[in-house]
Amino acid sequence: MRAFSRDALPGRVVFGAGSARRDLAAEVAALGVRRVLVVATARGEALARELTGSLEVAAVFAGAREHVPGDVADAALAAAEKSDVDCVLAVGGGSAIGTAKAVALRRPVAVVAVPTTYAGSEMTPVWGRTDGGEKRTGRSPDVLPRLVVYDPDLTVGLPPEVTAASGMNAVAHAVRAHDADPVTALLGREALRVLTEGLPDAVAEKDRTQALYGSYLAASAFAVAGAGPHHKLCHTLGGAYGLPHAATHAVLLPYTAQVYAAGLRDLAARIGAPTSLRDIGLGAGDLDDATRRLPHVGGLLTDAYEGRWPPHAS
Ligand code: NAD
Numbered sequence: 001m002r003a004f005s006r007d008a009l010p011g012r013v014v015f016g017a018g019s020a021r022r023d024l025a026a027e028v029a030a031l032g033v034r035r036v037l038v039v040a041t042a043r044g045e046a047l048a049r050e051l052t053g054s055l056e057v058a059a060v061f062a063g064a065r066e067h068v069p070g071d072v073a074d075a076a077l078a079a080a081e082k083s084d085v086d087c088v089l090a091v092g093g094g095s096a097i098g099t100a101k102a103v104a105l106r107r108p109v110a111v112v113a114v115p116t117t118y119a120g121s122e123m124t125p126v127w128g129r130t131d132g133g134e135k136r137t138g139r140s141p142d143v144l145p146r147l148v149v150y151d152p153d154l155t156v157g158l159p160p161e162v163t164a165a166s167g168m169n170a171v172a173h174a175v176r177a178h179d180a181d182p183v184t185a186l187l188g189r190e191a192l193r194v195l196t197e198g199l200p201d202a203v204a205e206k207d208r209t210q211a212l213y214g215s216y217l218a219a220s221a222f223a224v225a226g227a228g229p230h231h232k233l234c235h236t237l238g239g240a241y242g243l244p245h246a247a248t249h250a251v252l253l254p255y256t257a258q259v260y261a262a263g264l265r266d267l268a269a270r271i272g273a274p275t276s277l278r279d280i281g282l283g284a285g286d287l288d289d290a291t292r293r294l295p296h297v298g299g300l301l302t303d304a305y306e307g308r309w310p311p312h313a314s
Contacts, residue, residue: 004181009223013148020114020151025054027147033087033110037080039064039100040092048091059083064099067238070131073102080107094119101127101143113145118170120219122148135239152209160203164273167199168250170215173222175257180225191217203271230256247280255304255311265309276307
């Protein structure tokens with residue numbers, strides 16, 4: 001066996017149906033924090049207020065948006081400072097959790113995450129922020145959630161098309177782990193197995209536990225493996241053209257991963273995930289602009305724009 005090094009990450013995970021409503025208050029109290037800022041999107045605010053109703057909440061910031069625009073990050077930080085919080089609790093998908101991380105990057109707070117999608121941000125020390133169409137990302141132990149409460153009941157309202165796209169975001173995390181250290185790669189393989197089994201059932205609205213468990217495993221593997229070229233591509237397109245993050249993963253992953261994962265396109269089609277950048281809102285002019293910015297993957301971008309499969313060899 002080849003030699004390897006591995007940085008394991010800390011953090012407590014509570015997983016189970018009903019856990020958010022049953023355990024969240026006691027779990028947050030056990031962290032020993034004093035003042036909590038709840039973060040959500042405008043759409044997720046009602047759920048966030050309901051789940052945190054039994055907590056002492058200092059303030060609610062319900063302005064989270066995808067790709068963490070700089071003005072949103074600044075407004076969330078201002079809310080945290082005004083209320084003098086030492087904990088930021090995000091309820092929602094990667095948009096809410098990313099906004100909580102943006103606060104933690106600039107103020108010492110404990111981050112708590114209650115995810116409602118399969119984006120996986122809750123398991124990673126990765127932050128992102130978008131200013132003037134440029135999305136920057138980085139790693140910092142300060143933004144890694146100290147507590148994550150996974151409750152499959154919270155994903156019940158996720159529409160099938162969001163489930164499919166977000167599920168492919170999780171698959172991208174699992175695939176990324178293939179060339180990491182052997183423990184992380186093992187986690188990634190198991191994540192891929194669980195997601196392949198669980199996502200069709202989640203999209204069919206039969207069972208969502210497996211899909212959420214798979215997304216947890218995948219995000220844990222990705223958190224250690226770190227982002228690769230596929231993620232760079234998704235962040236550039238998302239930050240510059242406002243493409244939805246999960247759907248961008250769903251479209252691009254079968255192209256970027258074709259060498260070792262020829263079955264992904266079939267999974268995406270089977271669960272009804274989007275399969276072309278044009279269908280998720282990239283304009284023809286944007287394609288030209290993106291090809292100029294990313295000339296080394298120009299052929300791949302054109303194929304993914306058209307939804308052409310198998311892609312042209314380039
Ligand atoms: P999101 O949080 O915007 O959620 C996607 C959609 O699902 C939204 O329309 C939202 O309203 C809806 N939604 C969420 N929960 C719902 C529920 N329970 N019921 C009904 N609808 C619900 O987006 P996302 O795909 O979860 O995350 C994308 C963001 O997260 C991007 O900004 C991306 O860069 C970031 N991200 C970061 C990491 C990381 O490690 N830092 C990892 C993955 C994604």
